Amino acid sequence: MSEQTARRGGMVWALVITSVAGFMAALDNLVVTTALPSIRKDLGGALGDLEWTVSAYTLTFAVLLMFGAALGDRFGRRRLFLVGITIFTGASAAAAMATGIESLIAARAVQGVGAAIMMPLTLTLLTAAVPAAKRGMAYGIWGAVNGLAVASGPLIGGSLTEHVSWHWIFWLNVPLGLALIPLARLRLSESHGTGAPLDFPGTLLVSGGLFGIVYGLVRGPADGWASPFVLTGLFAGSALFAGFVLYSVNAKNPMLPMRLFRSRAFSGINAASLLMFLGMFGSIFLLSQYMQGVLGYSPTEAGLRMLPWTGMPMLVAPVAGILSDRVGGRPVVAAGLFLQAAGLGYMAYIVTTDVSYAAQLPGLILSGIGMALFFAPAANLVMSSVRPSEQGIASGANNALREVGGALGVAIMASIFSAQGGYETGQSFVDGLKPALVTGSGVVALAGIATLLIPTRRRAAELAKVAESADSAGHAEPADGAGAESVMESAGR
Secondary structure (H helix, E strand, O other), X not given: OXXXXXXXXXXHHHHHHHXXXXXXXXXXXXXXXXXXXXXXXXXOOOHHHHHHHHHHHHHHHHHHHHHHHHHHHHHOXXXXXXXXXXXXXXXXXXXXXXXXXXXXXXXXXXXXXXXXXXXXHHHHHHHHHOOHHHHHHHHHHHHHHHHXXXXXXHHHHHHHHHHOOOOHHHHOHXXXXXXXXXXXXHHOOOOOOOOOOOOHHHHHHHHHHHHHHHHHHHHHHHHOOOOHHHHHHHHHHHHHHHHHHHHHHHOOOOOOOHHHXXXXXXXXXXXXXXXXHHHHHHHHHHHHHHHHHOOOOOHHHHHHHOHHHHOHHHHHHHHHHHHHHHHOHHHHHHHHHHHHHHHHHHHHXXXXXXXXXXXXXXXXXXXXXXXXXXXXXXXXXXXXXXXXHHHXXXXXXXXXXXXXXXXXXXXXXXXXXXXXXXOOOHHXXXXXXXXXXXXXXHHHHHHHHHHOOOOOHHHHHHHHXXXXXXXXXXXXXXXXXXXXXXXXXXXXX
8 A cells, every 4th residue: 555545544534533523522512402302201300400411511511622622732632532532422321321310411511521522632633634735625524514413413313302212312422432432543643732731720710711601601591690600600700711811821831822812813713713603503592493383393394494504514515625725714714604694684584483494495505505614614724823733722722612602602592582582472482583693693794704804815925924034034933933834824824
């Protein structure tokens, strides 16, 4: 076997392994939502207990993402990836076999721990295995699979619950995880980050801050925004997160170097990611309920009718990745976000208690194309905006911001929905859904504007020349700590 063939085979295996692992982690964000009535019938529990089957996963996943990435950088990315898959697979089996609501919630929390370790490392391991010239296409496929998982969670959960059993939404992960463990061990290469010691003060500050913020956002709609626990979580979390930022500015080896945010590419794509997930998650959360509760579709029927949105990434995202290699990520991501915003705005305009599916179709297609154009180039922009040794923590930070954005989106959309409408009648649901979708559309449009902060390729070339001149003159590295190549890439690939 030639070296080129072996390298191509390694790239394909890395793409398959990381895409499947990312799919498993992303899927479990929303897969439980349509199964909650069946779970309550079998295991009992109050409404608050059922909500915790969703929230427990979201909390541990979001809180530990950056810590998982840091562990991988320090002790080996493949090694920690295997640890994450093992934890996630074992916790999935425990959730499937749960005999009470408390044990299910505990298993979901452990699932989140495993997902937080493996998810940020999927992108880092993929980047290490794929040559720079082909990363756009690889990120396109990776992004398509992840986008499909996020958007099709309610369909998969509803279909398995309706036709088999809610236990199978967890059993589904077990054979996949068991297959990935030996494949990852044999087919992925080991890589490390900077080798710096773990930043324990930074870890405690950011984990505590994310826990408080995400807890408050997740529990706010259910417990009330004036609840002492919710307010304490939001204020304490914000204070700890602010402390993390201040600490990281002056720390010698911080978990997340604040100098990375001096790069307009890194700052712009992270702001866009947070806003994109805020608008998208909140919209999917309400639209899936609208199709079932107002239009009368079963969970499976609703999921199938959302396929023009949720299935579009499988068709368009690989093309988006190739486009980002040719014209740069900035215009592709911006176009995707503005299309997603237009799709949500259109849906807000046409939703009624009896709207036809043909009328919904243009909005679903626009949203699907927009989401597909976002995922792959966004991953490319994140990973190319930092040094290779810092890609693990950059991926962790981006994933953490996406999770916070998703939790924030559900919280904000649910609050707007409750203030303007409710579940009493189909009309009251529509009355609440319209302003929520308008908000989601506006937020995603803001994400598109944030993407425009990323410098163009021409500006990137100019910065690269400046960096090369400085290097040849014996000057210090650029302000963002990157070399000439990183300056060029961070300026807007």
